[in-house]
Amino acid sequence: MKILPKSFGSNWKSYINLIDQNKIEIMAEDLKKWIDFDVSNMSLIDIGCGSGLSSLAFERIGFRDITSFDVDEESVEVTKEMNSKFSKIKWNIFQASILDDQLIKNSKKMDIVYSWGVLHHTGNMWKAIENASLLVKKNGYFFIAIYTKGPNYQNHLNDKIRFKNGGLLRKKFMIYLNILVHMKSRLLLKKNPFKWNRTKRRGMNVYHDILDWLVGLPYEVASPDEIENFCKKLSFKLIKSDITGEAGCSQYFFKKE
Numbered sequence: 001m002k003i004l005p006k007s008f009g010s011n012w013k014s015y016i017n018l019i020d021q022n023k024i025e026i027m028a029e030d031l032k033k034w035i036d037f038d039v040s041n042m043s044l045i046d047i048g049c050g051s052g053l054s055s056l057a058f059e060r061i062g063f064r065d066i067t068s069f070d071v072d073e074e075s076v077e078v079t080k081e082m083n084s085k086f087s088k089i090k091w092n093i094f095q096a097s098i099l100d101d102q103l104i105k106n107s108k109k110m111d112i113v114y115s116w117g118v119l120h121h122t123g124n125m126w127k128a129i130e131n132a133s134l135l136v137k138k139n140g141y142f143f144i145a146i147y148t149k150g151p152n153y154q155n156h157l158n159d160k161i162r163f164k165n166g167g168l169l170r171k172k173f174m175i176y177l178n179i180l181v182h183m184k185s186r187l188l189l190k191k192n193p194f195k196w197n198r199t200k201r202r203g204m205n206v207y208h209d210i211l212d213w214l215v216g217l218p219y220e221v222a223s224p225d226e227i228e229n230f231c232k233k234l235s236f237k238l239i240k241s242d243i244t245g246e247a248g249c250s251q252y253f254f255k256k257e
């Protein structure tokens with residue numbers, strides 16, 4: 001634990017070396033469960049691209065017109081590195097915020113707008129959802145993942161604030177505490193607790209996932225009903241969803257009517 005990340009971007013930087021063809025394939029297989037139609041002539045935008053892993057997986061499933069952006073400079077750097085290291089085509093990659101109305105006004109509309117685990121970290125979730133939705137073409141798709149609302153929201157928020165404001169010792173303590181929780185739950189499942197740092201979905205190992213959770217501020221949540229109703233008012237019909245419990249991201253796949 002040599003470097004403690006200040007932001008998502010610095011967490012991605014430390015994780016880029018863990019990305020390999022296998023992780024990209026796993027992510028691509030996951031996307032195919034949602035997008036099971038021909039995409040070779042479709043455009044896609046990955047809002048809050050993070051490491052760029054999703055953009056890579058979209059290329060793997062056939063997209064040729066890919067735009068990726070993130071508010072974090074280091075995320076943009078990592079995504080550019082991933083693009084040149086692993087892919088055959090050049091994506092349009094830049095630094096921007098989804099809350100920037102000028103950006104929304106000047107952007108072309110896309111066949112698929114994708115934003116996984118991002119819009120709740122902007123500090124203005126509902127505006128971010130609305131701005132992202134404005135980038136979807138008629139009959140296009142809107143694929144988002146948002147933290148699920150639950151009774152522990154305030155405790156989770158306080159933890160993240162404590163981590164942000166804490167010194168090195170507190171930060172390390174909170175990371176170790178989270179690792180212990182993972183080890184304990186493995187023990188209860190009669191699994192080897194020392195193998196806690198397994199690779200999870202979306203290519204992250206548990207350690208990076210813990211850091212991703214702790215640095216995740218701003219932090220907002222929404223219930224599935226709230227998301228569905230809000231998007232309905234913006235002329236979207238829910239096609240498919242995968243709802244998880246609190247502290248997890250529920251996924252929503254909408255079509256613009």
Ligand SMILES: C[S@@+](CC[C@H](N)C(=O)[O-])C[C@H]1O[C@@H](n2cnc3c(N)ncnc32)[C@H](O)[C@@H]1O
Nearest residue numbers: 008048049050070071072097098116117118122
């Ligand atoms: C939890 S990460 C998710 C990254 C990626 N989408 C994924 O699925 O792995 C959240 C990302 O949202 C980005 N982000 C936060 N606020 C943003 C904003 N206003 N506009 C664009 N990106 C933003 C962060 O910099 C970070 O890379």
